[in-house]
Amino acid sequence: MKERSRGPNILPGFGLTMGYTIVYLSLIALIPLSTLVLKTTGMGWERFWQVVASPRVIATYRLSIGASLAGALLNSVFGMLVAWTLVRYRFFGRAIVDALVDLPFALPTSVAGITLTAVYSTNGWIGRLLAPAGIKVAFTPLGVIVALTFVGLPFVVRTVQPVLQELEPELEEAAATLGASRLQTFRRVIGPVLLPALLTGFALAFARALGEYGSVVFISGNMPMRTEVVPLLIMTELEQFDYQAATAIALVMLLMSFGMLFLINLLQRWSAGRHAV
């Protein structure tokens, strides 16, 4: 489509759409986001450091990152499995299962939060079964992982699925005729092709989990130093009208998110490059 730029462009609306897009983005996103940065620079380095390196804040970073990683890992393993079964096998209800994978995108997070809490509390449908084994999920860090697994569930499935669909059967046939077992074929032939998509899905699920608030707030129990995640602490500071502390913590988090976004962009470019070959 690049040849278009060579000739004179006769299509109308450049000025109109450019102006509208820039004004809209500025009003809705850029100016409001810049308040966050300006508010933080106004507070001075010492106070900033005092806030973001306090033990309670560090504990929330640790839990947020740890639980998000755990959720993204769970989603990588099982998301791969789900994508594989959806693409390769025909079973009863496959179309419905395929559609339902997107449920965490469509379900409001507060609904997800109260439901997961109900299901995983000690008298809930699943929590009841785990309780005799001494496993408590709701109101523990494990509950945070459950919620973050839920919100990140579609990402790996939806990044791996199309790659798996487009995979040429000839590759596997060649491997099979050369005497490879199915496991060998998967490890040496299919796995490397899927890797970029898998990593992208992992990073997306991780980034989504890092900022998640709604589904975590109910199941975590919100105990400082133990089950408090970063977005929740920001919320707590806001409710106590400590806007400076809230913005400082938020800025650190925003930087982490942008780092992830950058990484995801790189991964997608890598993935696209591999795909084009």
Next chain:
Amino acid sequence: MQSDEGEIGRLMRENVAWATAPDPAGSVRRATTEPPWAQALLVGGAIAFLGLFLFVPLFAVFGEALRKGIGAYAEAITQPEARSAIKLTLLTAAVVVPLNLVFGLAAAWLITRFEFRGKNLLTTLIDLPFAVSPVIAGMIYVLMFGSQGWFGEWLGAHHIRIIFAVPGIILATTFVTFPFIARELIPLMEAAGTDEEEAALTLGASGWQMFFRVTLPNVKWGLLYGLVICNARAMGEFGAVSVVSGHIRGLTNTMPLYVEILYNDYQFAASFAVASLLTLLALLTLAAKSVLGRRVARPSSEQPRPERSGKLAA
């Protein structure tokens, strides 16, 4: 243990047998699939995982909602507070979705039809809300319009409320949902190309005629797809709205917020009753998505366009 030659020979025979067999589901297994027991195991594992995280919670919403019977359910969702929450949710979506529709069309037109400096940056900026935590999305409006915010004093002096009021809810929801329609349209408009639009202009169509008669019909299914998703997110946003709403009952509660309030009041059945409405909306969205997704995937089935393949070859 067979020798390597024997193994390869067997695999080749199997392949040939499969390739020549009239029925792929015949007795000979294809060399590029797994034995039935492994398939059953993998499907079982996938379903078990989805069961734990998706299916059981999905059923639980309705189970908990109907725990106190259908009468209590009906009462919970027709309470005046529930009705005002439903109204505010509908109002928010009714304002936010058209705003983001116009933005999505403008941004997609700009990005797919023109070359300019900073285009990559602009494309990245459209993804911004995906990287920002919903809590931060709400907070930035508090920093601007809250009582301690940039415009707080001026707004206070003029008795205009944005934070802890409906405008704040609309702003925060707009921020969270602005990428959806644009992102859906950009690849489709890119793929549709500009030939038909240029032809329309050459034949004397005005810019708007071209837009409504050529551009829009070409992307209509994708546009609808984006609208459905944007609407679902606008109605369901919780984190960002939670920060700016102030939780004023009957005034600034959307349905997802009302679910939280009822839950924190230990009115579990009522909370799940309202939650079940949102879950139904989510299920409807998924159904629409899967129907529209199929239409987007094969838009050419309606209007075969042989000239495109010719252009690719040239």
